[in-house]
Amino acid sequence: MENLPEEVTKSSFRRKVWDYMTKNELVNFPVNIYKRIPNFKGAAEAAQRLSELDEFRKARVIKINPDKPQEPIRFLALETNKEIIVPIPRLRTGLFLHVTPVAGASKEQLKTLASMRGLEQAGKPLGLDSHIKVDLVVLGSVCVSRDGYRLGKGEGFADLEFAMMMRMGTITGNTIVVTTVHDCQIVDYLPPRLFKEYDVPVDIIVTSTQTIYVESRLKKPTGILWHMLSERRLKTMQVLKQLREIDEKDGKIIVLKEIDSDIETRQYIKNRVKYPKNKRRFKRDASNTENFVAEDGKVKVDKPRFPRRRTYKKVKIEEENNFPNIEVQTKAENSTKNASRRRKNLRPRTKTHIDFSLKLSNISSGVRVRDLKNALLMRGIKPSEITWQGYRGICYLHFSKLRSEAALPDQPVQVDSIVANLQQFRIGEFANDEEGFIYVEPAKPISRIEVTDVTTV
Numbered sequence: 001m002e003n004l005p006e007e008v009t010k011s012s013f014r015r016k017v018w019d020y021m022t023k024n025e026l027v028n029f030p031v032n033i034y035k036r037i038p039n040f041k042g043a044a045e046a047a048q049r050l051s052e053l054d055e056f057r058k059a060r061v062i063k064i065n066p067d068k069p070q071e072p073i074r075f076l077a078l079e080t081n082k083e084i085i086v087p088i089p090r091l092r093t094g095l096f097l098h099v100t101p102v103a104g105a106s107k108e109q110l111k112t113l114a115s116m117r118g119l120e121q122a123g124k125p126l127g128l129d130s131h132i133k134v135d136l137v138v139l140g141s142v143c144v145s146r147d148g149y150r151l152g153k154g155e156g157f158a159d160l161e162f163a164m165m166m167r168m169g170t171i172t173g174n175t176i177v178v179t180t181v182h183d184c185q186i187v188d189y190l191p192p193r194l195f196k197e198y199d200v201p202v203d204i205i206v207t208s209t210q211t212i213y214v215e216s217r218l219k220k221p222t223g224i225l226w227h228m229l230s231e232r233r234l235k236t237m238q239v240l241k242q243l244r245e246i247d248e249k250d251g252k253i254i255v256l257k258e259i260d261s262d263i264e265t266r267q268y269i270k271n272r273v274k275y276p277k278n279k280r281r282f283k284r285d286a287s288n289t290e291n292f293v294a295e296d297g298k299v300k301v302d303k304p305r306f307p308r309r310r311t312y313k314k315v316k317i318e319e320e321n322n323f324p325n326i327e328v329q330t331k332a333e334n335s336t337k338n339a340s341r342r343r344k345n346l347r348p349r350t351k352t353h354i355d356f357s358l359k360l361s362n363i364s365s366g367v368r369v370r371d372l373k374n375a376l377l378m379r380g381i382k383p384s385e386i387t388w389q390g391y392r393g394i395c396y397l398h399f400s401k402l403r404s405e406a407a408l409p410d411q412p413v414q415v416d417s418i419v420a421n422l423q424q425f426r427i428g429e430f431a432n433d434e435e436g437f438i439y440v441e442p443a444k445p446i447s448r449i450e451v452t453d454v455t456t457v
Contacts, residue, residue, distance in 0.1 A: 010151055010194050017143045017185055026182055030068075030378065035153055037067040037140035040182035042208030047072035047180060050138070050206045051080065055176050059135035061085065063096075063165070065158060066116055067140035069180065074099075074114035079107070085126060085134065086119050087161050089424075089437070091237045095164065097123025098132070117423055128242055134171050137162070139202065141179045145190040148201040148214040150179060160240075162200045163224045167243060173220050178204040186212070198225050230257045354384065354398045356415050357443035358422070361394045367427045369395075375427045381418060396443055415442070 018034050021027050028039045040046075050056055050073060061083045064074050077084050078101050085096040097119050102109065112118045126132065139158050143151040152158050165171045179202045186205060195201075201218035204211065224243065234240045234256070244254050363372075369388045372395065376383070387396040399418070425438040 008191060008194075010154065013187070013190065014142045014151055014154060020184060021182065024184075026184060028068075032378070037065070037069060037142060037153055038182070038185070039068040040185070042182060043069040043180065044072045045208035046206050047076055049208065049211060050178060050180055051076040053178075053204070053206075053211065055136055055178070055204065061132060061134050062136045062138060063087075063134045063161075063171075064138040065140045066119070070138060070140050071114055073138055073180065074119075075111050078102075078105075078110045078114060085132065086123065087157070088125075089116075091157065091160070091239055095128070095161075095239045096126040096130075098126050098130075099123045117420070128168060128239065128246070130168070130170070132170060134165065134175060137165075137171065137175055137177045139177060139179045139200070141181050141185060141202070143185055143187060143190070144179055144181060144202060144205055145187050146205070146212060146214070147189075147216070148203065148218045149190040149192070149195055150200065150202050151190070156198075159198050159200050159221065160224075163198065163221050164239070164243065166221060167223045173222065176204065177202045177220070178206060180206045183207045183209060196228075197221060198228055226254045226256060228257060353400050355400050357399070358397045358415075358419065359394060359441050359443040360397065360422075360425075361439045361441075363390060363393045363395065363427065363438060365390070365393065371427050375425070379421050379425075381421060 018038070021033060021038055021040065022031070026038075026041050027033050028041055028043070030036070030039065033039070047070075056062075056077075057080075059082060062077050063085050064070050064077065066086050066089060074084055074086070078099070081101050083098065083100050085098050087096055099113065099119060099122060102113065102122075105113070113122055139150065140152070141150050142153055162171070162177075166173075177200060186207070198221050200220060201214075203214050203217055205214070206212075224240075226244070226247075229240070234244065248254055360372075367390060369386065369390065372386070372388070376397075381397075383397040384400040385398040387398070389395055399415070419440060419442070422438070422440040425440060427438060
């Protein structure tokens, strides 16, 4: 069979970049970059180069994406006394967080403030009634072309954020859009036919080694394209529902997309069909039968293919008169062995002392316990036991031996850093599906919590 040429799509370009960067170890943590904006090596150098541009120096308010490779840019913006606005992840609880520089803050404090945890703690939510003006937009990218076409991770949130800012008057069509990437993420050509009117192009591309100004700027989206949005999108984003209500009050006729063809929705439905809740995985259908081809060339279904029942060989009795009790003795021996095994299994196991437990919820139905274990190991977290209830979308992590041997029994159990380390936690290849982050909360009862180093786990 001849190898068919690969179809040229946005996904094919993303896959090539992700594969290349992974193979050549061009990324920092997290190393699993699929369905993510890669945290490329040299991100800090690219941020420094960006901070030296006139467009950055003149900007007073900068919109910067929350992706990890843009964290150094957020720090440099705050260090140079600029205000930043950062989108709330997946726009579920709002639109933007507004962060202003803290007078007299140290570099370490500003670095903490530039992290997602710091943004969530110190950022002030901006509503639709905000009249803030943004002077520069900084995006993360998976792939960009020298003529300004940009590919994100494929979920469309950056494009939607840009459209909402245009709708609110926060930005204009002349607002400069910059992206920072690794040199390998730049391609000479991306087919224009792949891009739609809602895709946001870039005006400047910055790497750790070069700055590229797009000669002929591409046209940017002018606002929200309601006919490209589904009812599900509006249900998951309160801010979109509010904008639609405002537009409808103004007399505009809003028509949504009839068929929800979003990639993340298709993956969600696919997972639900593949792994339905409260259903047995194995059914007596055509996939569980043996097929054969008859002489007339038609495929016919033979008997169902089920596991064979376990059978026990009987002792062959050659001379029945001389060995009348062999079969009876064999059965008695087997019965004794089985009883011994049962007694072993019934012996009580020594219970592990559990200092505290965490409950993880919002787990996608396609995730398996091995995916959870691998993701935890990547973060250096090793629970003593795991109670897996994936069919309900939850699991429990049980931890023990968090006190040192010299610690007294009444000293506090230290767990805060473990909880902090699990912030923005995603699992497996479904890490970016529509369920989003894993929710982490203490499983009651837990008492006396204070900060510790996660390496003690």
